[in-house]
Amino acid sequence: MPDRPAENVSRGNLSRLLEKVHAERNLDLAQLRSRYVERRIGTRLHALGLHTYRQYATYLDAHPDEYPLLIDALTINVTQFFRDTPVWETLCANVIPPLLKAKTERGRRVLRVWCAGCATGEEPYSVAMCVLSVIEDLGLSGIVLNVIGTDIDRRALAVAKQAEYPNSRLGEIPRRFRDSYLEVADETFRIGSSVRRCVKLHYLDLFGEPPVNVVDLVMCRNVFIYFNREDQERITASFFKGLTHGGYLVLGRSERLARGLADRFEVVSTSDRVYRRVK
Ligand SMILES: C[S@@+](CC[C@H](N)C(=O)[O-])C[C@H]1O[C@@H](n2cnc3c(N)ncnc32)[C@H](O)[C@@H]1O
Numbered sequence: 001m002p003d004r005p006a007e008n009v010s011r012g013n014l015s016r017l018l019e020k021v022h023a024e025r026n027l028d029l030a031q032l033r034s035r036y037v038e039r040r041i042g043t044r045l046h047a048l049g050l051h052t053y054r055q056y057a058t059y060l061d062a063h064p065d066e067y068p069l070l071i072d073a074l075t076i077n078v079t080q081f082f083r084d085t086p087v088w089e090t091l092c093a094n095v096i097p098p099l100l101k102a103k104t105e106r107g108r109r110v111l112r113v114w115c116a117g118c119a120t121g122e123e124p125y126s127v128a129m130c131v132l133s134v135i136e137d138l139g140l141s142g143i144v145l146n147v148i149g150t151d152i153d154r155r156a157l158a159v160a161k162q163a164e165y166p167n168s169r170l171g172e173i174p175r176r177f178r179d180s181y182l183e184v185a186d187e188t189f190r191i192g193s194s195v196r197r198c199v200k201l202h203y204l205d206l207f208g209e210p211p212v213n214v215v216d217l218v219m220c221r222n223v224f225i226y227f228n229r230e231d232q233e234r235i236t237a238s239f240f241k242g243l244t245h246g247g248y249l250v251l252g253r254s255e256r257l258a259r260g261l262a263d264r265f266e267v268v269s270t271s272d273r274v275y276r277r278v279k
Contacts (some may be wrong), residue, residue, distance in 0.1 A: 013053040014038065020057055025047070025067060026229045028254045040073045071225050078222060079119040081172035084127045084253050087221075087272045091127070094268060095248050096134045099216050100143065102246060110144045114212040117223030118149030121160025121201065122172075125191045127219060128198045129135070129177045148212050150204035160201045163191040207231070211238045218243060222252035222274075233258035240264050243277045250274050 018029045018037070029037050041056065042191045044066070050056050060066050104112055109249070111131065115124040124147045131145050133161045151157050166188055170178060191199075204212070218239045224232045236258050239249055251257065251266060251273040257265060265275035 010139045013262055014041075017041070017053040021070070023226070024228065025071075025186045025259070026232055027071070027225045027278060028256065037074070037222060041070070041079070044073050047213065067228075074225070081122045081124050081169065082174065083123070083172075083221070084272070087250065087253070087274070088126065088130060090269050090272045090274055091250070092130055095217065095250075095274060096131055098150075099139065099248070100131075100134065100138060100140060102138060103143065103216075104128060109142055110146060110234075111217075112212075112215045113145070113147045113217045113219065114215045115147065115149040116206060116218060116220040116239075118151050118160060118201065119153065119156045120185050121149060121157075121163060121191075121199075122147035122165075123219060123221065124160070124199045124201070125195055126173075128195045129173075129181045130174055132195065132198070133177065133180070145198040147199045148215075149199060149201045150212065151201075152203065152205045157201055157203060163196055164188050165190075180226070206235050211242045214244060216244050217250070218247070219250045220252075221250060224251065224255045224257070229258065233260050236261045240277060245277060247277045248274060249277070 008249065014034075014037075021027050021029060024135075041053070045051065045053075045056055048056070048059060048066075060070070085126060099111060103109070113124075113127055113131070115127065118124050128145060128147045131147075135143050135145070149157075149160060151160075162204050167184065167186075170182075170184070173182065178184070180191045181195045183192050207232060220235070220239065224235070227235065234257075236249075240261065248268065249257075253271075253273060255273060257275055264278055266278050270273040
């Protein structure tokens, strides 16, 4: 189906539609490129035989089950290695070193990271590479890294478990990580065994199963876009409980911490959506 913006529509109508989606789903689409948003929403209008954003807003009111389809249209193929470079710079500089320092000071050995909604594995492998490199840079020994990647999509998890990606994706991975942590062949590369052995992947529905507990860092990025505000708040409350004292939570760049949870976290980086559990 061709991507096309709604016909005969004014930008004002689109802004109102985006405000509505923000108010009802806490999904801040203003963060995304407007041409992209117009094209993707256009596919939904076309599929429904609608012509204006206003008609679509009315349709959403009458058919709330349209929201997941809108979100699917907006989130096709959206994971990648080291997605949103500044977030990874913040993690490497301001999150992982203090976590490792606190571990070593307390004589603890295991650092646990949970990637909730890990899709095809790029995020858990990226975070594992990041932590392993900081451990090496700091000259630490005896730290055990456990990265747990979970998702509701079993097909995505199967891809993640293969840990093999086309070489056209190599550019997503910083050179120093490529040299240390990848096994590159003619057409594909595989995540190296030193990284794979730190990463466990399994099915987990954020609404069905108990959350992963005793974690130092939760990454739940670009997943809340699927949920309404109440559910976002409920899931964030479960992350709070699962985090160790002083542990960190990272959300996607178009997502925000639910208002009701603001007093339980301090902001580490507003733009990168990095929060720290207040003790
Ligand atoms: C857009 S991807 C995000 C991937 C990665 N976190 C990133 O930011 O690149 C969102 C993922 O959330 C997963 N997801 C959606 N609802 C979920 C739920 N209830 N429980 C677990 N995962 C869910 C989807 O299957 C999808 O793989």
